[in-house]
Amino acid sequence: MLSVKHNEIVEFSSTLLDQFAEVVARFPEGRQKSALLPILHLVQAEFGWLSPDAMNKVAGYLGIEPIEVYEVATFYTMYLLQPQGKYVLEVCRTGPCCLVGAERIMTHLENKLGVKEGEVTADGLFSWRGVECLAACGYGPVLQIGPEYTFYENLTEASVDQLIDDLSSKTN
Amino acid sequence: MARKLLLTHIDVPGIQTFEVYRQQGGYRAVEKVLKTMSPDDVVEEVKKSGLRGRGGAGFPTGMKWSFLAKPEGVPRYLVCNGDESEPGTFKDRFLMTHIPHALLEGMIVSSYALGAHTSYIYVRGEMMPQIRILERAIQEAKAAGFLGNNILGSGYDLEIYVQPGAGAYICGEETALLESLEGKRGNPRIKPPFPAIAGLYGCPTVVNNVESIAATVPIINDGGEEYAKIGIERSTGTKLISASGNLVKPGVYEIDLGLSVEEFIYSDEYCGGIANGKRLKAVVPGGSSVPILPTNLILKTANGNSRLMTYESLADGGFQTGSSMGSGGFIAFDEDQCIVRNTWNFSRFYHHESCGQCSPCREGTGWMEKVLHKIETGHGDLSDIELLWDIQRRIEGNTICPLGDAAAWPVAAAIRHFRDEFEWHINHPEDALTRNYGLAHYADPLAPIVS
Amino acid sequence: MAEEIKLKVSIDGIPIEVASGTTILNAARQIGGDIVPPAMCYYSKLEGTGGKCRTCLVKVSKGSDKDPRPMPKLVASCRTTVMDGMEVENITSPDVVDARKAIVEMLLINHPLDCPICDQAGECKLQDLGFEHGSAQTRYEFDRRTFERIDIGEKIQLHMNRCILCYRCVFVADQITDKRVHGIIGRGDHAEISTYIQNVVDNDFSGNVIDVCPVGALTDRTFRFKNRVWFTKPVDAHRDCPTCSGKVTLWYKGADVIRVTARKDEFGEVEEFICNTCRYDKKETRDWKLEEPTPISDQSVIASNHYTRFNPPAVIENDPVLQEQNLEQLARTEKLK
Numbered sequence: 001m002l003s004v005k006h007n008e009i010v011e012f013s014s015t016l017l018d019q020f021a022e023v024v025a026r027f028p029e030g031r032q033k034s035a036l037l038p039i040l041h042l043v044q045a046e047f048g049w050l051s052p053d054a055m056n057k058v059a060g061y062l063g064i065e066p067i068e069v070y071e072v073a074t075f076y077t078m079y080l081l082q083p084q085g086k087y088v089l090e091v092c093r094t095g096p097c098c099l100v101g102a103e104r105i106m107t108h109l110e111n112k113l114g115v116k117e118g119e120v121t122a123d124g125l126f127s128w129r130g131v132e133c134l135a136a137c138g139y140g141p142v143l144q145i146g147p148e149y150t151f152y153e154n155l156t157e158a159s160v161d162q163l164i165d166d167l168s169s170k171t172n
Numbered sequence: 173m174a175r176k177l178l179l180t181h182i183d184v185p186g187i188q189t190f191e192v193y194r195q196q197g198g199y200r201a202v203e204k205v206l207k208t209m210s211p212d213d214v215v216e217e218v219k220k221s222g223l224r225g226r227g228g229a230g231f232p233t234g235m236k237w238s239f240l241a242k243p244e245g246v247p248r249y250l251v252c253n254g255d256e257s258e259p260g261t262f263k264d265r266f267l268m269t270h271i272p273h274a275l276l277e278g279m280i281v282s283s284y285a286l287g288a289h290t291s292y293i294y295v296r297g298e299m300m301p302q303i304r305i306l307e308r309a310i311q312e313a314k315a316a317g318f319l320g321n322n323i324l325g326s327g328y329d330l331e332i333y334v335q336p337g338a339g340a341y342i343c344g345e346e347t348a349l350l351e352s353l354e355g356k357r358g359n360p361r362i363k364p365p366f367p368a369i370a371g372l373y374g375c376p377t378v379v380n381n382v383e384s385i386a387a388t389v390p391i392i393n394d395g396g397e398e399y400a401k402i403g404i405e406r407s408t409g410t411k412l413i414s415a416s417g418n419l420v421k422p423g424v425y426e427i428d429l430g431l432s433v434e435e436f437i438y439s440d441e442y443c444g445g446i447a448n449g450k451r452l453k454a455v456v457p458g459g460s461s462v463p464i465l466p467t468n469l470i471l472k473t474a475n476g477n478s479r480l481m482t483y484e485s486l487a488d489g490g491f492q493t494g495s496s497m498g499s500g501g502f503i504a505f506d507e508d509q510c511i512v513r514n515t516w517n518f519s520r521f522y523h524h525e526s527c528g529q530c531s532p533c534r535e536g537t538g539w540m541e542k543v544l545h546k547i548e549t550g551h552g553d554l555s556d557i558e559l560l561w562d563i564q565r566r567i568e569g570n571t572i573c574p575l576g577d578a579a580a581w582p583v584a585a586a587i588r589h590f591r592d593e594f595e596w597h598i599n600h601p602e603d604a605l606t607r608n609y610g611l612a613h614y615a616d617p618l619a620p621i622v623s
Numbered sequence: 624m625a626e627e628i629k630l631k632v633s634i635d636g637i638p639i640e641v642a643s644g645t646t647i648l649n650a651a652r653q654i655g656g657d658i659v660p661p662a663m664c665y666y667s668k669l670e671g672t673g674g675k676c677r678t679c680l681v682k683v684s685k686g687s688d689k690d691p692r693p694m695p696k697l698v699a700s701c702r703t704t705v706m707d708g709m710e711v712e713n714i715t716s717p718d719v720v721d722a723r724k725a726i727v728e729m730l731l732i733n734h735p736l737d738c739p740i741c742d743q744a745g746e747c748k749l750q751d752l753g754f755e756h757g758s759a760q761t762r763y764e765f766d767r768r769t770f771e772r773i774d775i776g777e778k779i780q781l782h783m784n785r786c787i788l789c790y791r792c793v794f795v796a797d798q799i800t801d802k803r804v805h806g807i808i809g810r811g812d813h814a815e816i817s818t819y820i821q822n823v824v825d826n827d828f829s830g831n832v833i834d835v836c837p838v839g840a841l842t843d844r845t846f847r848f849k850n851r852v853w854f855t856k857p858v859d860a861h862r863d864c865p866t867c868s869g870k871v872t873l874w875y876k877g878a879d880v881i882r883v884t885a886r887k888d889e890f891g892e893v894e895e896f897i898c899n900t901c902r903y904d905k906k907e908t909r910d911w912k913l914e915e916p917t918p919i920s921d922q923s924v925i926a927s928n929h930y931t932r933f934n935p936p937a938v939i940e941n942d943p944v945l946q947e948q949n950l951e952q953l954a955r956t957e958k959l960k
Contacts, residue, residue: 004820026333028247028290031373036355037338041297052820067806068356070819074808075357075527076338078297094259095460095517096416096503132341132521133259133460134298137416137501138423149300340810357807362674362702528788528807528814530675535729538812542765559762566725569696570677 006083008051012061016046020061032062036072040079045147049080077131078146085120085127087167090144091155093130097140101155105141106130108157112164125171126164175402177390177410178383179426182270188305190312193273199318201392202280206326209392214285218388220396222408227253227344227381228459228499230483233388239368240286241376249377250288251353252279252385254295254302255337255344258459259521260501263412264382266424268295268302271386272309276332278385280318281392283330286378290331293382294349297338306334341525345573346379347371348527359529360573381499383412403429407482411500418506420444433457433479433486434471437504450506453611454590457486458498460518461578463585464511465495466614476620491585507611512597512604515586516544522579533576536567540583547594550601557594561587590614632705634658634681635715647700647711648679652890658713659890661723661752663730663837664789665701667892672794673701676787677726678752682719685710697722720756727756732763733812734838735784743839745852745924748891749787770815775805776823778844778903779833783815786840792816792832799828799896816840827866830902834885834893845903846874846882853924857917859886862910866898872917873908880906889920 012020019042020035027034036058043054050073059066073079080088091106106117109128113121120127136142139153143160152163176182186192193199205214219234240248252275256264268275275293283291295303310332313319321329340358342348347361350372371377387409391399400408407429413436416422421444427436436442437452446452455470456462473479474493479486483497505514523537540563543556564580571577587594593612597604629640634651635658641650649667651659660681665673673679679701683694688708697719700711713719731753738744770783788807793816796803805824808817818824824832833841855874862869874882883902885893905911919926939945939953946953 026335028373031354033355034335034353037297037352038336041300041336041338062355065803067804067819070808071357071806072355074819075810076297076340078339093517094521095514096260098514098517099417099503099505099509131339132524133257135256135262135265135296137260137262137503138414139262140416144298147300148304149298151301357810362699523811526811528809528811529790530677531726531729531787532677534788534812534814535732539729539732539763539765566722566729570680570722570725572674572677572699 004052004081006051007053008047008049008083010043010047010051010054010057012043012057013046016042017061024062033064033068036062036064036069037076040069040073041147044079048086049083083120086125086171087127087145089126089128090131090134090146091128092132092134092136092140092142094133094137096133096137097142100140102141105143105155105157105160108160112161125168175410175428176426177399177402178267178274178386178412179271179424187271188273188309190273190309190316193271194316198273199277199313201277201389202284202318203324204392205281205284206324206328211285211287214281214388214392217396218285218391221387221391221399222396222403222406223384223387223391223399224406224408224483225381226383226387226411226500228258228461230497233380233384236368236380237282237286237378239366240378241369242287243376247290247375248286248288249372249375250279250283250286250291251346251349251372251377251379252291252293252382253344253346253349253379254293254299254382255341255349256299256382257296257341257344257525258461258499258501259518260416260456260459260503261414261499262416263414263424263500265299265302266414267382267386267412268299268306272302272305273313274386274389275306275382276309276313276318278388279332280313280323280330281388282378282380282385283332284328285388288378289329290333292333292335292353292372294335294337294343294353296343297336300336303334303336310334340527341521342527342573342575345575348573349379350377357527359527360575362572404480404482405484407484407497411481411497413481413500413502415443415502415504417502417504418447418450418509419504420447427481429482431481433481436481436502443504446504446506448506450508451611451615452504453507453509453614454505454511456495456501456503456505456582457481458496459501460503460521461574461581462496462498463491463494463581464505464514464589465493465585466589468615468618469493469589470495472618472620474618474620491581492588495585508608510548510608511586511590511593512544512548515583516541516548518582519544519579522575526575526579530572530576532567533571533579536563536576537579539563540567540579544583547597548604550597550605552594552598552601554595554598556598557587557591630705630707630709632707632709632711634711635713641705643704645705647681647683647698647703647705647709648673650705651700651711651713660700660713661748661756662701662890663748663752663787664791666791666794666835667890668896669791669794669798669835672789672791674699676730676789678723678730678756680719680722680726682712682716683709684712684716723756724758727752728758728762730787731757731761733768733784734787735767735769737785741782741785741839742842742847742852743785743836746891747839748837749785768812774844775818776825776829778830778899779824780842780844780847781816782840782842783817784840785838786816787838788814788816789837791835791837792841795832795835795896796824796829799831800826802826827898827900828896830899831885831893831896834887834896837891843882843884843902849881850876853927855881855925857919857925859914859917860911861914862901862905862912864898864901867901868895868897869901870895871897871901871911873911873913878908880908880911886917 023035055069141155181196223233224230343352343358348358352358367377473488519541523541528534564583568580593609660679663676680697681700687706
C-alpha cells in the first residue's frame with residue numbers, strides 16, 4: 001500500500017464550491033464525475049496538495065466513492081499527494097530538454113536548494129522534481145511552478161539563481 | 173517565403189483577442205459554413221483537402237468524420253485533443269498561446285460539420301496558462317454571438333468547454349483521453365468499439381488534434397481543392413513543425429509539405445543550421461516515438477533521393493532506413509550527443525508514462541529502461557543488445573494501444589542505426605562515462621541502393 | 624421467434640458455428656481442448672473484463688468471407704467478436720506461440736515465484752501458464768518490484784507482489800458487491816490493488832475476490848497455510864442460504880472442512896458467486912448437504928492425490944491380451960466405480 005502518512009482536514013469555502021458548481025455544469029446530467037480532474041486542480045490550488053480528507057470530500061460532493069478519487073489522483077502526476085514546499089519547481093527531464101542541458105539545471109537546483117528531488121527546504125518554501133516532457137522542447141531547459149503553472153524558459157544556472165532569489169524575497 | 177495558413181497573422185499585435193482576430197478576417201469560415209453550407213458540404217470540403225490528422229497517426233480527417241455514427245436522438249461529440257505530450261512536440265501550445273481563436277473557429281466549423289452541440293477541448297493540465305487563454309477566448313466569442321444558442325441566427329447551437337488533463341502522456345491516445353474526460357484513470361479502451369460508434373459517454377465522438385481542427389479554417393475559406401494544391405502526393409497543405417534540440421533557431425515553423433529536410437535544418441528561414449557550429453549527428457523527425465535516423469539517412473533516402481518533409485518521403489524505406497512524420501516533433505542531435513543516453517532517456521519516459529493496463533507494456537517498458545541504464549552506466553554486456561532487441565520486438569504490436577509501439581520503435585531504431593555506438597559503450601565502459609562516441613561515420617554519404 | 628444468426632468460424636482449422644456476438648475465445652471454448660487460448664484477465668461472468676493480460680492473443684488469418692484480409696496485428700481473442708467466415712490461428716501459428724511466450728515472460732519478471740509458500744500453488748493460473756508456455760530460465764537480472772503484504776479486512780490477505788493486475792477483483796467489487804473500497808492505485812508498473820488509505824473490504828460478497836483472483840494475490844486468511852491444496856479433497860455441497868445460491872465446494876482435509884469456495888467450471892471460472900457466510904462461517908459438515916466429489920481435471924495437481932480410477936486406454940479395452948496383462952489395475956478400477 002502506498003504510505004499515506006499525512007492528512008489534513010479541509011473545509012471548502014463557498015467561493016470554491018461555486019467554482020465546483022460551475023465545472024459540474026459543463027457536463028450532461030449524471031456525468032458529474034467528468035468534473036473530477038478540474039475539481040482536484042481547484043482543491044490543490046487552494047490547499048497545496050490533495051489530502052485524503054480533501055479527496056473524501058470531493059467524492060462526497062460528486063456523489064462517487066472515495067476510491068474512485070484515489071484511483072484518479074494517483075494516476076495523474078500533477079496531483080501532489082504529500083505536503084510540498086510553497087513553490088514546487090518542476091523541471092522537464094525528457095530527451096529534447098536534456099540535449100540542451102536540463103540535467104545540468106537539475107544538478108544546479110539540487111545544490112542551490114540543498115534538498116534532493118521530492119524533499120522540502122527547511123524554510124518550507126521550495127521543493128523540486130524532474131517531470132516528463134512539458135511540450136516546450138524548443139525553449140528548453142524549462143521549468144514550471146504551480147498552481148498557475150507559470151513557465152520559465154531557456155534556463156541557465158544564472159536565471160535559476162535569479163528565480164529562486166526572486167521567489168524568496170517575494171515571500172519575505 | 174513559404175505561405176502561411178495557420179500562422180498568417182501570428183505577428184499582428186493583439187491577435188490573441190477576438191477583436192484583432194476578427195479584424196484580420198477571422199471567423200469568416202464560421203459565417204461561410206453557417207450561412208451557405210450544409211454539414212455534409214463541410215465534410216466533403218475537408219475530404220477534398222486531403223487533410224491528414226496532425227496529431228501523429230496521419231489518418232485522413234475527412235474520412236474519420238465520415239465514419240461518425242448518426243443514430244437518432246443520441247448526442248454526438250467533438251473532442252479536441254490538446255494533450256500534446258509527445259516529446260519534441262510543442263506546436264499546439266504555440267497555436268493555443270498565440271492564436272487561440274484559430275482553434276475556436278475551427279472548433280465551430282468542425283462541430284457544425286459533425287452535428288455536435290457540446291464540444292470539449294482537452295488540454296494537458298500543465299498548460300494552465302493556455303487553458304486560461306482559451307477560456308477567455310471562448311467568453312469573447314460567446315459575447316460576439318459566435319457561440320451559444322442560435323449562432324449568427326442560423327439556428328445552430330454550440331457550447332465549447334475546456335477540460336484540463338493532469339499529467340499523463342497516455343491521455344493523448346484518443347480513448348484514454350475520453351476516459352480522462354469522463355473523470356477516470358487514463359486507461360486506453362479496448363477497441364472495437366471505436367469512438368466514432370461509442371466514444372464520450374458511449375455516444376458517437378470524433379477526437380481531432382488541435383492543428384487538424386485549426387486547419388479546417390483555411391480549408392473552408394479557400395476551398396478544399398486549393399488546400400490540396402499545396403504539398404506533394406498525399407501530403408497536402410501546410411504543417412506546423414516543432415523544431416528542438418541543437419539548432420540555431422529552435423521553434424515552431426509552418427512549412428509547405430514537400431520542403432526538403434536539408435533546407436528545413438540549414439536555411440535561415442527555418443532552423444538556421446546546427447547550434448554552436450557543430451555538425452549534425454542524428455534526427456528524430458516526428459516526435460520521440462518515431463525512428464531516429466543518422467544524418468546520412470535523414471538528408472537523403474536510401475536510394476539517394478533528397479528526403480522531404482512529407483508523410484511519404486519521411487517514411488521512405490520503411491523502418492529499415494526511414495522514419496515517420498508523426499506529430500512533426502523534429503529533434504536534432506549534434507555530434508556531441510550520446511545516442512545510448514538519449515535512448516535510455518526516451519525509454520524512461522515511456523516506462524514512466526505506461527498506464528500499466530496490459531502486461532507487455534507495463535513490464536516491458538521498465539525492463540528496457542533498466543537494460544539501457546545498465547549499458548549507459550558502463551555495466552552492459554554485448555548480449556544486452558540482443559536482449560533489448562528481443563524485448564522491443566515482443567512489445568511491439570502486442571499491446572492494447574500504440575504506447576507499446578511508441579516505446580519499442582526508438583529502441584529498435586537506435587540499435588538498428590547506432591549499434592556500433594552501443595557496442596563501444598559496452599566495450600569501453602570507462603571511456604563511455606567520460607566522453608561521447610562522437611559523430612563517427614553517421615554523416616558519411618551512403619552508396620545509394622539501386623533497386 | 625426470429626431465427627438466430629449463426630456465424631461460421633474456424634480455429635486452428637476446426638470449424639464451428641456460433642451465435643453472432645460471440646468472441647473468438649468463447650467460440651474456442653465451445654470447441655474445447657488445447658486450442659482454447661489461456662485467459663488470465665477475462666472472466667465471462669464479469670462484464671467489461673478482458674483485453675489486458677494479452678495471453679489470449681491469436682492471429683486472424685482471414686477476417687471474414689466479406690473481407691478476407693487478415694488482421695494486421697495479433698488480437699485479444701477475449702474481446703474480438705467473430706465474423707462469418709473468419710479463420711483464426713492459435714496454437715498453429717508460430718507468431719502466436721512466440722507472442723504468448725513473451726507475455727508469460729513479461730508476467731513473470733516481477734513475480735516473486737514464491738510458489739513453495741503460496742496458498743494458490745496447485746490452482747494458480749499463472750503457474751499453469753508458466754508451465755505450458757514459459758521458459759525454463761529468466762533473462763531478467765534486476766531487483767523485482769516489491770510491496771508490503773497487507774490484510775484488507777479480517778478474511779482477505781493481499782500479496783501485491785504476486786498480482787498480475789487483471790482487474791477482476793475490481794470488477795467483482797463493482798458488479799457483485801454494493802460498494803467498492805479497493806481499486807487500482809498508481810500507474811504503470813507501480814500500479815497496485817489497494818484501498819489507498821487504511822480501509823476494510825467487507826460486505827456480504829467480498830470473499831469472491833479470492834475466487835476470481837487468478838494468482839495468489841488475494842487469498843483466504845482462514846485457509847492461510849492450512850494445507851497444500853493437493854492434499855485436500857474437494858466435494859460439492861449445498862445449503863439453503865438466504866443470501867446466495869448456497870452451492871459451494873468444500874475442501875476436506877481428513878474429516879475437517881478447511882476451506883469453502885464457489886464452484887468453478889472447467890475454465891476455472893466461478894459458476895455462481897457465494898456469500899461470505901457460506902464461505903467463512905459454515906465449516907462443519909453438518910452445515911451442508913454433500914453432493915459428490917468435485918470434478919477435477921486429470922491435468923490438475925489436485926487430482927494427483929485422488930487417484931480413484933484407472934482409465935484403461937481404448938487399446939486395452941479392445942485387446943484380450945492386454946487385458947490379461949493389466950488384470951490387477953482393471954480389477955481395482957471396477958472396485959472403485
